[in-house]
Amino acid sequence: xxxxxxxxxxxxxxxxxxxxxxxxxxxxxxxxxxxxxxxxxxxxxxxxxxxxxxxxxxxxxxxxxxxxxxxxxxxxxxxxxxxxxxxxxxxxxxxxxxxxxxxxxxxxxxxxxxxxxxxxxxxxxxxxxxxxxxxxxxxxxxxxxxxxxxxxxxxxxxxx
Amino acid sequence: xxxxxxxxxxxxxxxxxxxxxxxxxxxxxxxxxxxxxxxxxxxxxxxxxxxxxxxxxxxxxxxxxxxxxxxxxxxxxxxxxxxxxxxxxxxxxxxxxxxxxxxxxxxxxxxxxxxxxxxxxxxxxxxxxxxxxxxxxxxxxxxxxxxxxxxxxxxxxxxxxxxxxxxxxxxxxxxxxxxxxxxxxxxxxxxxxxxxxxxxxxxxxxxxxxxxxxxxxxxxxxxxxxxxxxxxxxxxxxxxxxxxxxxxxxxxxxxxxxxxxxxxxxxxxxxxxxxxxxxxx
Numbered sequence: 001x002x003x004x005x006x007x008x009x010x011x012x013x014x015x016x017x018x019x020x021x022x023x024x025x026x027x028x029x030x031x032x033x034x035x036x037x038x039x040x041x042x043x044x045x046x047x048x049x050x051x052x053x054x055x056x057x058x059x060x061x062x063x064x065x066x067x068x069x070x071x072x073x074x075x076x077x078x079x080x081x082x083x084x085x086x087x088x089x090x091x092x093x094x095x096x097x098x099x100x101x102x103x104x105x106x107x108x109x110x111x112x113x114x115x116x117x118x119x120x121x122x123x124x125x126x127x128x129x130x131x132x133x134x135x136x137x138x139x140x141x142x143x144x145x146x147x148x149x150x151x152x153x154x155x156x157x158x159x160x
Numbered sequence: 161x162x163x164x165x166x167x168x169x170x171x172x173x174x175x176x177x178x179x180x181x182x183x184x185x186x187x188x189x190x191x192x193x194x195x196x197x198x199x200x201x202x203x204x205x206x207x208x209x210x211x212x213x214x215x216x217x218x219x220x221x222x223x224x225x226x227x228x229x230x231x232x233x234x235x236x237x238x239x240x241x242x243x244x245x246x247x248x249x250x251x252x253x254x255x256x257x258x259x260x261x262x263x264x265x266x267x268x269x270x271x272x273x274x275x276x277x278x279x280x281x282x283x284x285x286x287x288x289x290x291x292x293x294x295x296x297x298x299x300x301x302x303x304x305x306x307x308x309x310x311x312x313x314x315x316x317x318x319x320x321x322x323x324x325x326x327x328x329x330x331x332x333x334x335x336x337x338x339x340x341x342x343x344x345x346x347x348x349x350x351x352x353x354x355x356x357x358x359x360x361x362x363x364x365x366x367x368x369x370x371x372x373x374x375x376x377x378x379x380x381x382x383x384x385x386x387x388x389x390x391x392x393x394x395x396x397x398x399x400x401x402x403x404x405x406x407x408x409x410x411x412x413x414x415x416x417x418x419x420x421x422x423x424x425x426x427x428x429x430x431x432x433x434x435x436x437x438x439x440x441x
Contacts, residue, residue: 011249052225
């Protein structure tokens with residue numbers, strides 16, 4: 001069976017179009033975050049949202065609502081006023097903490113959320129929190145001993 | 161070039177321009193949306209959402225945790241599957257027709273061909289060229305491994321494709337701008353330098369050339385050995401020396417075929433089986 005290049009590319013484009021339309025109709029074509037994190041695979045936590053799936057586009061108020069963490073606690077932990085925090089996106093932390101000794105970003109929010117709720121979370125790389133976060137976690141969080149130990153060693157100095 | 165040949169080449173150019181324009185429109189509409197200006201009917205997809213390589217990068221994370229790597233969405237994964245299906249049929253046709261960064265290098269190359277006609281696409285010594293072409297496999301392994309280890313799109317900081325389409329935003333790392341500059345300048349003397357030497361996705365799709373269903377074939381019996389196919393190949397594959405062109409570097413641009421450049425009818429063709437094979441069996 002022989003085929004011309006023109007026919008080949010038309011078939012290729014058709015495969016792309018049909019594939020995308022089918023994925024769309026099937027509800028699996030997502031080009032943006034659905035703002036609903038996946039749940040843990042562990043049976044015991046099967047109904048609990050996994051903070052590891054928090055995206056940079058999540059605002060603090062969305063995290064507050066999804067994970068039932070008071071917005072004030074998130075704001076205090078990351079050095080924001082409550083008013084600022086409502087529409088503040090996780091990815092904006094990188095700009096806020098630009099020039100710091102260590103990166104503070106979406107990974108920091110994932111870790112803070114998990115540790116605040118006492119949920120399992122293993123940072124995929126060295127992750128740091130602002131100094132103020134430790135106080136919030138100690139007062140309101142449900143950190144395990146190991147989590148407390150990790151955070152204590154991964155804090156930005158208080159002024160940053 | 162006769163009309164039929166012209167139409168095959170024109171179709172390819174139209175597809176390349178259309179995809180390039182679409183991707184550019186997507187990134188601009190996303191950027192405008194972040195500034196509070198939304199374009200009616202335009203989605204707010206990011207560049208990552210329409211790049212199939214994101215689907216490859218996230219594969220490990222998806223299997224292990226059920227989550228996508230940061231910035232990657234299901235659309236990338238679906239596009240990666242679709243690209244794999246097309247590659248299984250026609251080889252790395254995504255590189256030859258769809259990839260807007262490949263098209264960008266080709267367009268710069270047209271200028272280079274005019275400026276440096278004597279050395280264009282022959283500037284790198286053969287031995288060095290051969291060695292350099294292994295680098296993209298190293299890049300592929302490094303990117304997949306590091307993305308799996310960090311759950312972040314580590315490649316973004318060196319990705320000239322991302323820099324090209326986001327040059328007007330403040331999201332591009334300096335290293336990516338530098339890479340884009342280097343690739344652009346090199347494109348003036350080497351055709352598709354990124355594809356040849358560094359592209360991890362091209363490295364992966366190129367593997368499909370070994371198992372593709374519709375193969376590029378050269379008929380020895382009708383070939384007049386004019387080597388036109390070798391001259392037009394952007395990836396410097398020696399088409400004239402093979403009966404089945406399954407080279408890992410082939411991007412299935414079809415420039416070598418009888419429908420585009422080969423002057424003899426039915427000599428370089430795309431087919432499932434060798435002509436007459438059914439009779440032989």
